[in-house]
Amino acid sequence: MNISVNQFNSPCSCGREHRIEVKDIMISSRAAEALYESMKNGALSGYRRPMIICDENTKAAASGKLSRVWQLCAELVLSPVNLHADNHGVDRVHQAFEEMGAGAETSGGAPDLLLAVGSGTVHDLTRYIAHEKGIPFVSVPTAASVDGFVSTVAAMTWYGMKKTLPAVAPAYVYADTEIFSKAPWRLTASGVSDLLGKYVALADWRIVHEVTGEYICERICRMEEDAMEAVCQCMDGLKAGEADAYEKLMYALLLSGLAMQMIGNSRPASCAEHHVSHLWEMEVINNHVDALHGEKVSIGTVLNIGLYKKIAAAIRAGKCHVKPYEGLELELIRQTFGAKGLYDATMEENTPDPMLQVEPERFVEKLPRIAEIIEALPSEQEIVDLLRRGNCVYDVKQIGLTEEIIPLTMRLSPYVRNRLSFNRMRKMLEY
Ligand SMILES: [Zn+2]
Ligand SMILES: [Zn+2]
Missing domain, CATH: 3.40.50.1970 (Rossmann fold)
Structure with missing residues (x-):
């Protein structure tokens, strides 16, 4: 084609x-x-x-x-x-x-x-x-x-x-x-995983658009959704080795790349889930992880969806509140990125702090809409099932990490990039 x-x-x-x-x-x-x-x-x-x-x-x-x-x-x-x-x-x-x-x-x-x-x-x-x-x-x-x-x-x-x-x-x-x-299948599975990560990336983009008014293009979002749909449809054909399914997967990957090209950056295709991957690649809180890009992204996707679903449930139960922003966690950044000699580079990446775009009143006002965006995502279990169907990685243990790394990963990963995610906005939430 x-x-x-x-x-x-x-x-x-x-x-x-x-x-x-x-x-x-x-x-x-x-x-x-x-x-x-x-x-x-x-x-x-x-x-x-x-x-x-x-x-x-x-x-x-x-x-x-x-x-x-x-x-x-x-x-x-x-x-x-x-x-x-x-x-x-x-x-x-x-x-x-x-x-x-x-x-x-x-x-x-x-x-x-x-x-x-x-x-x-x-x-x-x-x-x-x-x-x-x-x-x-x-x-x-x-x-x-x-x-x-x-x-x-x-x-x-x-x-x-x-x-x-x-x-x-x-x-x-x-x-x-x-x-x-x-x-090798591991590479193909990594492509499937990279695409399924768009669930989080698109939710992040939509939430940030609601709260800060950041530019968004629904046509580009739909391209990414089409790419995800294509990959879900071709999963069984891929495992059966059908050429047609492989062409569909390649088409979906290229479509996602074109979506990025159309806006000139990776906003449509990369946010909180990729930040997890990037953090582990920087080896700030872990040793070298011998995993492919997509493998780290799929774990980032599962972790973020699990977290977002919890917050959406808290919003619906009236148990999620916006608190004043306390600024960058300087001491934590110093102890972690700083220990690797990356304090200045991290501070530079976080200047200006993207959280300064978040106005508390608007954040409060948008909580129901945020819950709606998150509820439209597949559940954590559904994502895990999808990844398992494609023999993809979905758990930290599969790439040689332990569960203890998860809380700090979720807290630190927003700092690897200036791009605002809902995981980062969580720093203003009590739930
Ligand atoms: Zn990627
Ligand atoms: Zn457009």
Whole structure:
């Protein structure tokens, strides 16, 4: 299937004109062939020095089907050991560029087009480098594992701090079903999990919109809801290995990425549930967690839904009250982020404090509406059942953490990002 991206470029009832940067998206078992054709005779034929960025695993997964594309390109094959979307990963790409004589902008060997052949990490590194070098890149996902393939920003751990860095969206996406449907199940399950996290992200966006008047676009929310619906429908087909189900999952992931592209940030797709994932990635209150992005996100989703449901019940029972805001928990931030040398970076991220947008009177007034938004979400049990159906992770113990980490995780995770979530607004609630 092709996603015709132009349908998203029309003026919107939210008052903004959304812009899609990716020119074309193809999800098909013929995508590898179509990419070759484009490089040989089509839109990509003008590039003289294309270079593939991949790692050893994704090369093994994709170079067979892409053999003719591979022959047209230079390759940069990274070792997958400890390869992450972080400053070390970028250093490794820079170093490889230097070694290939491709580092200098004036060098005849400098690539003029990059092909990201891989999953999330390879894409984040490639989009960052493409932005830095001012050249376009093509996305060739080797697993349906994240929704960030078409994102315009790169989520990176930058000297210990989780950051969203400027990057570019791919010019084209060629998702070949015969490549990404053969990825290890754990990666596919991670993609399912990343999408189910939108339940929390959308609820957060809607609640914050109600209380602070933050901009929202219902059309973009619906795109995310369509993506979640698609993933719920394809779950059994995925487990049966049906190509069609894999294409639906890839479609849903790309749709979520396009929703982010339309607004220019990850607001529609990432909030309290991703903050949990980011906190654990920063290793402030835990040791290194060997889990995929989606696996941490799904646990964040379960934890936040459980918490939100409790608060909604308290609101309905008249037992939830708004109290004055006491400001950033400086001592706690010092003891936790500070112990990792991240006090200043955390304070910078939290300036201005997004909680200052919350007016207590309006918060009180909106409590019934907040309860309504939360009640529309599936219950904690329903989410767990959905995740189990997809063999996804849903419990901290499955990624080597213990339940003791949960309270502090929920208290600290809002501070990893300036983006306002209901979990953060909870700091003004008694229930
Ligand atoms: Zn809109
Ligand atoms: Zn995500």
